Amino acid sequence: MTETPEIQLPEDKPLEIAGKVYQSRLLVGTGKYHDLMETGHAIEASGAEIVTVAVRRTNLGQNPDEPNLLDVISPESYTILPNTAGCYTAKDAVRTCKLARELLDGHDLVKLEVLGEHKTLYPNMPETLIAAEELIKDGFKVMVYCSDDPLLAMRLEEMGCVAIMPLGAPIGSGLGIQNRYNIRLIVENAKVPVLVDAGVGTASDATIAMELGCDGVLMNTAIAQAKDPIRMANAMRLAIESGREAYLAGRMPKKLYASASSPIDGTFF
């Protein structure tokens, strides 16, 4: 019996952000989990290498032995991406990033998000632009959460942001990618990585983002609030890989009418 040679697919170019190469295109948050153990297991199952954290006041009078998030998600094993969640002004966002840099021993990769209002958590783009400019001037590498406006995305890239991260739908909504055309336009124009950040609800949403040509997806709630977060983390890992493969393969064109898969020639009836 002859051995069938294993099919070798051409290798994909890995994701590169601010000069660092990542094998995984799935980025995950660490919020909304039941406990740190679940957080750790879900992140492991997701295969993510970039993990977001928030910066908040230390509880005074807390139990000194209370485990810390960065003990579970250690900066030695993961690229920690501090966010500016909860900031509604450029000033608060810049302040948060400076604290994060100090917290992480000079690590200067940040996720900038400046929010507009509480109900939608929609990005406040005027404040985002101000904060991005100040942070870049101060030496930060800015991954920017933004609206899905192709012109603003280009502007952020020109300013020097290292990744453009338009929302698929409002944070925590799980509504999926609401404006595929805009995401596609942003991807087509961009020379830096484009990652959908926010709005993914389930695996198919993540796959769609990747099929549109996004370089990655950042999600939190879709995994953390699933009935079984660890299983969903694994589903998302597979979804991202599938979507990427489908994008690289190039999908068939959509047609309005059927086209038989079996030949008509040779029918005997």
Place this chain on the structure above:
Amino acid sequence: MLVQVNGEAMELPSGATIAALIEQLTLTGKRLAVEVNEDIVPRSQHPQFTLNEGDRVEVVHAIGGG
């Protein structure tokens, strides 16, 4: 002297350093960042940096977030 730590009033001996404050909070050795009156105080300066009456101190750490 009275200082504000994470929004709470706190009585500290006059001339107390950030390192002393962190020790009093039983947070020595923890991964945290400190800001005094909205300016970062690098970790290397915690042993020397003395606080003054009315200073607003923020002690922050990383928690779960997306």
